[in-house]
Amino acid sequence: MSRIFPVFEGDGASNLPRYPTANDMGGLQFEDDPQYRPQEGKRLRAENYMQLIMAADRVCRMIPTLVVEFMPGASPDVPTIITVTSVIDAITFDTVSISRGGVGIYRIFYPQNALPPKRQMAQISYVGSTAISRGALVNQASGYTDVTLYDNLGNATDNPLFMFKLRLFGE
Amino acid sequence: MTHPIFERNGTTPPRRPTLADFGGREFESVLRYLPNDKRRVPLNGYLQAAMAIDRVCRSIPLLSVDFQTAAYPGTGTILFVNSVVDGLTSSTITLTQAATGRFRIAWPAGTLPAKVHLTDSSHIGSLHPSFGCFVEHNLNNCLVYCYTFDGEFVNSADYKFNITLWGG
Numbered sequence: 562m563s564r565i566f567p568v569f570e571g572d573g574a575s576n577l578p579r580y581p582t583a584n585d586m587g588g589l590q591f592e593d594d595p596q597y598r599p600q601e602g603k604r605l606r607a608e609n610y611m612q613l614i615m616a617a618d619r620v621c622r623m624i625p626t627l628v629v630e631f632m633p634g635a636s637p638d639v640p641t642i643i644t645v646t647s648v649i650d651a652i653t654f655d656t657v658s659i660s661r662g663g664v665g666i667y668r669i670f671y672p673q674n675a676l677p678p679k680r681q682m683a684q685i686s687y688v689g690s691t692a693i694s695r696g697a698l699v700n701q702a703s704g705y706t707d708v709t710l711y712d713n714l715g716n717a718t719d720n721p722l723f724m725f726k727l728r729l730f731g732e
Numbered sequence: 733m734t735h736p737i738f739e740r741n742g743t744t745p746p747r748r749p750t751l752a753d754f755g756g757r758e759f760e761s762v763l764r765y766l767p768n769d770k771r772r773v774p775l776n777g778y779l780q781a782a783m784a785i786d787r788v789c790r791s792i793p794l795l796s797v798d799f800q801t802a803a804y805p806g807t808g809t810i811l812f813v814n815s816v817v818d819g820l821t822s823s824t825i826t827l828t829q830a831a832t833g834r835f836r837i838a839w840p841a842g843t844l845p846a847k848v849h850l851t852d853s854s855h856i857g858s859l860h861p862s863f864g865c866f867v868e869h870n871l872n873n874c875l876v877y878c879y880t881f882d883g884e885f886v887n888s889a890d891y892k893f894n895i896t897l898w899g900g
Contacts, residue, residue: 609754616753699857
């Protein structure tokens with residue numbers, strides 16, 4: 562039975578957020594109707610539809626469910642969220658926030674339990690802009706992810722010239 | 733049941749699905765059964781969904797492996813395996829340490845579609861920052877060179893890395 566809410570998001574009740582599978586799209590047990598056989602250009606083969614949903618199933622597995630780009634910043638600067646994209650409608654620029662816990666230490670918040678279970682670990686990458694970074698550490702929890710940011714010398718940094726991209730594959 | 737195009741089927745090699753696998757785009761609405769707002773999917777709706785999936789299939793990675801390092805000669809630990817191929821799991825992916833800080837990740841030969849991009853590798857945690865890593869992609873395995881922040885080969889369990897493959 563197909564569901565009328567996005568499986569990625571769940572229904573807010575007993576159906577928790579998860580990655581959609583082919584079963585959510587009708588399953589893989591279709592066969593061509595002998596009375597209305599496939600017709601070139603007019604009636605789809607059952608196989609074609611099942612290939613489509615198998616492809617969709619597999620694509621869904623591999624995409625990040627939340628991507629956040631941000632800049633650090635210590636007073637008088639402030640850390641800033643730059644962009645947010647997500648498979649969850651409720652996770653938007655307005656519902657993602659960032660706080661600073663110390664030099665180079667930042668926590669990115671998003672609605673708790675809104676993401677499906679984790680399929681792989683979170684990733685963070687340096688994306689610019691005018692300074693060089695030697696990396697960052699990331700530690701994921703429910704509803705937030707902690708990151709520690711480093712400059713090229715290995716010092717934790719609040720330099721607002723840096724920008725980072727965080728990718729979550731569930732939580 | 734038909735087999736997933738992403739996966740090998742006997743002698744048919746795995747590949748990325750295309751629009752043709754979803755029926756192509758040369759369809760037309762049947763006049764006798766025109767689309768109905770609530771009961772019949774419009775032709776354009778199906779074709780747009782099929783074209784969207786076709787295009788997304790071109791640009792997704794096919795295998796991602798998260799692993800934790802170990803002091804040599806430990807093998808390290810696979811943490812997560814995520815793939816478009818059902819048969820690629822933590823049970824079928826192997827991790828070994830070829831030399832200090834050089835980890836080999838292998839998958840069953842012929843199980844992944846052809847490569848469309850070079851393999852990505854990245855540091856993903858956990859206790860220390862890292863200078864980074866780079867990856868040498870071979871026929872059915874990758875050799876990942878993992879470095880500490882100082883540029884030495886990793887020789888402890890304090891690091892986690894990811895490799896992301898765009899084909900085999």
